[in-house]
Amino acid sequence: MAVDLPVVSAAYEARRAHREGSKLPEVWALLDRVCDPEIPVLSLWDLGVLNDIEHKDGQLVVTITPTYSGCPAMQTMREDIEAALRQSSIESFVVRETLSPAWSSDWISPEGRGKLTAYGIAAPKSCDSCQGAALDDGVLCPHCGSSDTRLTSEFGSTACKALFQCQACQEPFDYFKPI
Amino acid sequence: MNDKILQYTIRLGDDSIILGQRLSEWCSNAPFLEEDLALMNVALDYVGRARMYYGYAAELAADGRSEDDFAYMRDQREFSNLLINELPKGDFAYSMLRQLFVDVFNILFLPRLAESSDDRLAAIAAKAIKETRYHLRRSHEWTLRLGRGTDESRQRAQHAIDDLWGYTHEMFDLDALESELAASGIGVDNASLRAEWENQVGAILDEAELKIPEQQWAVKGGREGYHTESLGHLLNEMQSVHRACPGLEW
Numbered sequence: 001m002a003v004d005l006p007v008v009s010a011a012y013e014a015r016r017a018h019r020e021g022s023k024l025p026e027v028w029a030l031l032d033r034v035c036d037p038e039i040p041v042l043s044l045w046d047l048g049v050l051n052d053i054e055h056k057d058g059q060l061v062v063t064i065t066p067t068y069s070g071c072p073a074m075q076t077m078r079e080d081i082e083a084a085l086r087q088s089s090i091e092s093f094v095v096r097e098t099l100s101p102a103w104s105s106d107w108i109s110p111e112g113r114g115k116l117t118a119y120g121i122a123a124p125k126s127c128d129s130c131q132g133a134a135l136d137d138g139v140l141c142p143h144c145g146s147s148d149t150r151l152t153s154e155f156g157s158t159a160c161k162a163l164f165q166c167q168a169c170q171e172p173f174d175y176f177k178p179i
Numbered sequence: 180m181n182d183k184i185l186q187y188t189i190r191l192g193d194d195s196i197i198l199g200q201r202l203s204e205w206c207s208n209a210p211f212l213e214e215d216l217a218l219m220n221v222a223l224d225y226v227g228r229a230r231m232y233y234g235y236a237a238e239l240a241a242d243g244r245s246e247d248d249f250a251y252m253r254d255q256r257e258f259s260n261l262l263i264n265e266l267p268k269g270d271f272a273y274s275m276l277r278q279l280f281v282d283v284f285n286i287l288f289l290p291r292l293a294e295s296s297d298d299r300l301a302a303i304a305a306k307a308i309k310e311t312r313y314h315l316r317r318s319h320e321w322t323l324r325l326g327r328g329t330d331e332s333r334q335r336a337q338h339a340i341d342d343l344w345g346y347t348h349e350m351f352d353l354d355a356l357e358s359e360l361a362a363s364g365i366g367v368d369n370a371s372l373r374a375e376w377e378n379q380v381g382a383i384l385d386e387a388e389l390k391i392p393e394q395q396w397a398v399k400g401g402r403e404g405y406h407t408e409s410l411g412h413l414l415n416e417m418q419s420v421h422r423a424c425p426g427l428e429w
Binding site for chain 2: 066068069070071072098099100101102103104135152153154155156157159163177179
């Protein structure tokens, strides 16, 4: 069985270093409990959506980056963050969306990649050179690990995924697209 | 200048929402399930893009209007989208060939807009370009399959090209506002994209054994609010719920 080795991208390293330099580790830990509504094993941190937490002018500022332009889950993510903060009696806060720099699948944490695969979704390839590259090159089946897989559709059940089928175990699966 | 950036941003938002709405008419009507999902994914990207542009427009306008007001509370003379986006969905070949023309345009336009001196427009473009790469890969592949498929699919694809071609010229036509914004590094000089667009589209059509029509007619007017009869019907459907129940939330 082929193993999808954890990939630590430079982009993720930068995110992790930023988080470790934060003065609010307890809020980061609190928001680690907020997960993607569509892929509930993945926290917003793992997904790369949660990118900054700071105190500014007496209130907490949480910065999130949308994955896809029209992703309907963004509103739910925002509400879930707000609910988690209120539950911890944090009342003075703002959740702010930023477009720049644009979200990349390279921001997904190594843990998140492992969780995706365990959940049955193939983790994305590195996006350093993914511009315009063919999607169906050596994607590993999350069920049996075979590289004998076939693209069925570039677009899947949500904006972030493509549809694949494994030729070895015959199982269909989602592939998280590299962007 | 602020007002000019506002107008420009609304135009880009209008292009996005009208094409997104048009594509969404395929929902549950596509030839097969995967294609239904793909078309809705692309439609969603465009609606999302419209929200980013309209959201920025609402901030620039600073007159109490929200993104919803731009989408739902304007009439067709106030919409400034390019005509190619509002044309009916037609058959599947028609929709895919339109996507091809628009995708190649966006592949050239968005990287330039990403260099805009307006940070917000640059950020929206940098986000959208990633999605457009996927869109183009698919419309390119479909063009090949249609062009080199059966006689029927080739005829339909060629018919779509013949019908759409006259609407592609408007994409490269600059009015005074766009020329001024391009000169000041905020907007894009669309005219300068034309040669490369023709190059890339020509190569794909060649590969698909389809032809660029010889006819030399061109229609324009969208940026000034002069539209085809198709836009009113589209807006009527898109805006009906919002206008029937203003301010409704769910």
